[in-house]
Every structure is written in structure tokens, then in C-alpha cells.
Amino acid sequence: MCKSHTHHTVQLLVSYTQESGLHGTNGLNLQTSYKNLSELRHSTAFCMAWRFYHLTRSKWTSSHAFHKKNLRNFQSMPARTATGAVYLILGALTIEAEIHKRQLSFLYNIVSCDNSTILDLVDRQLIMNMDNQQSFFCKVAGTLAMYDLPSIDSLKQQPPSKLKWKLSVKMALQKYWTKFFLEEIESKTTLVHLDRTLLKIGSVHPVWTSLSSTISDVKKGAVKNRLLTGTYLFESNKHKFSGGKESSLCRLCGTSNEDITHFLLLCPALHQQRKALFSNLKALVCLCDIDSEEGLKTLKRFQTTFGNENVMFVKCDVTDHDSFENVFKQAKRKFGVLDIVVNNAGLLAEDNMRKTMMVNSIGVIEGTQLATHYLNKESGGQGGVVVNISSTAGLTPVFYMPIYVASKYSIVGYTRSVSQNPANKERGMRYTCLCPAFTDTTMFDKKWSDEGEEPPPGFSEEEKKGALHLIEATGVNTVEEVVKGFMTLLEVDDNNGAVMTVTKKHGIQYRHGKPLSHKL
Ligand SMILES: NC(=O)c1ccc[n+]([C@@H]2O[C@H](COP(=O)([O-])OP(=O)(O)OC[C@H]3O[C@@H](n4cnc5c(N)ncnc54)[C@H](O)[C@@H]3O)[C@@H](O)[C@H]2O)c1
Ligand SMILES: CCCCC/C=C\C=C\[C@H](O)C/C=C\C/C=C\CCCC(=O)O
Helix, strand or coil, rough: CCCHHHHHHHHHHHHHHHCCCCCCCCCHHHHHHHHHHHHHHHHHHHHHHHHHHHHHHHHHHHHHHHHHHHHHHHCCCCCCCCCCHHHHHHHHHHHHHHHHHHHHHHHHHHHHCCCCCHHHHHHHHHHHCCCCCCCCCHHHHHHHHHHCCCHHHHHHCCCCCHHHHHHHHHHHHHHHHHHHHHHHHHCHHHHHHCCHHHHHCCCCCCHHHCCCHHHHHHHHHEEEEHCCCCCCCCHHHHHHHHHCCCCECCCCCCEEEHHHHHHHCHHHHHHHHHHHHHHCCCCCCEEEEECHHHHHHHHHHHHHHHHHHHHHEEECCCCHHHHHHHHHHHHHHHHCCEEEEECCCCCCCCCHHHHHHHHHHHHHHHHHHHHHHHHHHHCCCCEEEEEEEECCHHCCCCCCCCHHHHHHHHHHHHHHHHCCCCHHHHCCCEEEEEEEECCCCCCCCHHHHHCCCCCCCCCCCHHHHHHHHHHHHHHCCCCCHHHHHHHHHCCCCCCCEEEEEEEEECEEECCCCCHHHHHC
């Protein structure tokens, strides 16, 4: 292979792929485009294999970068995409692996031939040249070891059929590079949503294979791909990165900031698409509340989105053991297994100390004990997570609501304590605590912003003024902001013992240092 031919092939490859961008926009589907790319790449790799020994480290690095850039452009991935994702989503081999494949094929052809002169030369090389790093045999011995393939000697003694050898090499390369890139992506926080079981060198990820090659489908695939790889730029990020110059509002609904929680769960403009997807997902929810009128309204709303069979409501009073346990029994009977419990019931009634403590404190403790019993692997469950809803008032004294504060402080201390039980790991349990600041819900009633209203029971006129002042100073969370913190607590599986605050000023923050960590 002469130098000018090599140069020509590389030029061809560059013009073919470098500016091609998204597949499909050039009229080709991903498979055809990739096949053409890899055929050109193979011949380039082939050329390089012979010049392999003369390649300097910087040439090596630039050919890797060149190859990765082509694969990335080809899938319309931005430059910040993790290398592992670029290769695994397309199932593509590295240049290094392509060269190894050819080395191993060449080795097979030599050791399995019946030309005694060639075989003698091989023997001579094996005796004389195995310490020489530049020798083909020394290099290929390293390649065989790298992929756990038989040594040159055993290949010579018992060469398998050509087909079998090709298959063994293919499998070994795929196994090695799949493991290599899976390890690489493990540390990437942007890739937490990528299902590892769908990633394999040699197979194209369903994000590409499930699409037709129409331009609109391919563009949808590019967005999906960016969502999967954590590289999609939500409006809220654009806002952040532009130093506030760009708007953070969702362009689809125009009503809220666009972030991943909004996009996946909340944006009303995507309701229809979500409905179709959610009806296949088996997210099963049991709602419970002492207020059955409101509970049944919420049930109806959830059933419309998630399907009638996937949601249930059970009336319950969390201060009554039997009533509370009945919820767990009913949910288990209908859904079979329980894995998340949210102890959310709460009230603000400074004029009723016993009720406040019974609902906000005892109710949450009771719910946590029942969850431990019904979810725990040691008592027939599959393990899971408990999220106890406290408040920033569970971390800061507030002089005009000491009873509410006492009830919420108790939840933080209780949750942190149960999270330290050494049995949690065996039981598959983790316990977390969410502490929102003032949030725009029914508890945060209009009367707190209406100067003309009487203060709520248990509050003097002066105390109400103090509260309004505090509310003005701290700001009021939207429910979406709190949901975002809540989803983070659920999704991060090594946060046992976490206490998270959600405030208007500082967003999501963990308190009390790093939680006691164990991965479940
Ligand atoms: N809204 C805020 O500003 C804010 C801030 C921080 C924490 N929290 C906490 O968030 C949680 C949810 O409150 P919210 O703001 O959604 O108010 P909310 O009043 O809408 O919800 C509380 C729910 O608890 C139910 N409940 C009360 N007593 C019960 C009982 N004995 N058994 C069963 N259910 C009972 C109520 O019927 C109500 O539906 C509460 O624990 C609250 O203390 C609220
Ligand atoms: C003072 C009564 C206001 C009424 C709002 C109704 C219910 C709110 C309940 C919340 O749990 C209270 C949350 C936070 C208030 C406590 C402390 C503020 C600490 C400062 C901060 O949030 O940074």
C-alpha cells in the first residue's frame, strides 16, 4: 500500500464524513452511513496498521480524536459527549481495535499456512525477536494477551478453523471494549439515565435502530440521543450558561422553566406523548389522605394520565395505626410489591400541640416503621426507599411556630438515626429526608399574603407580620422545584441518611455533610 494511496483514502474519508453531520440528512440511514464509513475507515486503518510501528504518540492521539469526531458528528453528538457513549451507542470499535483485528487475522493466515518456509521463519522470529518491541510477533503476542486469546504457540499447534478464529476474535474484541467503555462511563454523572444493559460494542443502541431514516425521525433521534447522554441543553441551562441573557422558559409551554423534571414529568405541552409512554411504564401509585374528597380528585387526575389500573386511593388517618397499616396491606394486595414510601401528611396548627405532634411526628415515625416492615428484604419485600417530608423549619428555630418546628426537627433526627442501622444494607433499605422552605401549596394558604385576613389559629397579629416578613425575605418555592429535589433523592441510590433542603435562594442542597453511604 503506497503512501499516496493511503493519503487519498484518508482524504476521501475526511470529505465523506467530517462535514456530513447527522445521518439521514444526506439521504442515508444510520446503518448504511456507518457501513460506508467503516469500510473507508477499515482501509485507512489497514494502511495505518502497516505504518503502525512508525506512528508517533501524537499521531496516534490525533487519529483517535479524528475517528471519535467522525463518530460523534455522524450521530449529531456535541463535543462534550463522553467518549464511552460515542462508541457504545453506535456499537463502534476503536481504531486500535480495528488494527488489532487485522493483526490477528494476519497472524492466523501465517500460522495456519502450509508453507514450511514461512513456518520456519515464524519459528525463527519467535525465538530471536520476542524481546524486540518493534517486532510484529512481539506486538501480536501482547494483543493476544490483552484479549485473553490463545498464545501464538498454541495457535500454531492447534489452529482453529478460519471461521472459528474470526468469531473468537470478534467476540473477544467486543467483550474487551464493551467492558472498557462501560467502566469509563460509570463515573459520568451525565450518563445516569443511560441503561447499561443496552450498551454493547457490535450492536447499535435502540435509540438509532428504532427510527426510520426520514429527516424528522433522525432529528428526533438526535434529541433523544442528547437526552440519553446528558448533553441536551435545556433552556434553564442556556439561561445559566449565558449569565441570564437567554430565557429559561420552556419554549413548548412558555409557563415554567425548562429542566429535565419539567421536560419528562410536568410540561403540559408534552402531556399526550407522556400519556402514551407512561401507560406502558408500570409506575404504580397508592395515594392516601384523611381528606377523601381531595384524595379522590387527585386519583381521577392521576388515572387520566397514568391509566386507571396504575393508581389507587385509600382513605387513612396517619395517627391511627390500623388505618395506616391498611394502606400498606391494600397497596401490596393490588400491586404485589412496594418500593417507595413518602411520609408527606402534615399540618401547621400551633393551637393544637397534640394533633401537630401526632400527625407531623408520630405519623411519620409510624409510616417509616410500616415501610421498613413491608419493603424490607428480610420480611419478604424487595427493599426500597423512604422519603420523610420535614421542612427547613426542621433545621432552623422559628419563634412563632415552635410546635411545628419541634415536630419537623424530630423527623430529621429520627430519619438520620434509622438510616444508620447497620441492618439497612441487608434489608435493602435507605431513608432520606426532604426539607422544603415555604412552598406554594394549599398549606401555604392565601391568608399568608392577604394583609386583611385574621391570623390563622395560634398566631397573633404580630406573629403573622413576622411570618409575612420571613416569607418575603426567603421567597416561595414552586411545587416543581420541590419535585425536582424529591426526584433527586429517589434517583441517587447511595444517599442513605441524606437531608436535603430546597429553597428559593439556593435550590437543592444537602445538609449535615455527606450522607452515610451504601449503594443498594
Ligand atoms: N407548603 C409549605 O410551605 C411546606 C414547606 C415545607 C414542608 N411542608 C410539608 O410538606 C408536607 C405536605 O404539605 P403541603 O404543603 O402539600 O400541604 P397540604 O395541606 O396540601 O398537604 C398536607 C396533606 O396532609 C393531609 N393530612 C393531614 N392530616 C392527616 C392525617 N391525620 N392523616 C392523613 N393525612 C393527613 C392533609 O389532608 C393534606 O392533604 C407537609 O408535611 C408539610 O409540613 C410544606
Ligand atoms: C409562618 C407560617 C407561614 C405559613 C406557611 C405554611 C406552611 C409552611 C410550612 C413550612 O414547613 C415552613 C417552612 C419554612 C419556614 C421555616 C423557616 C424558614 C427558614 C429560612 C429558609 O427557608 O431559608
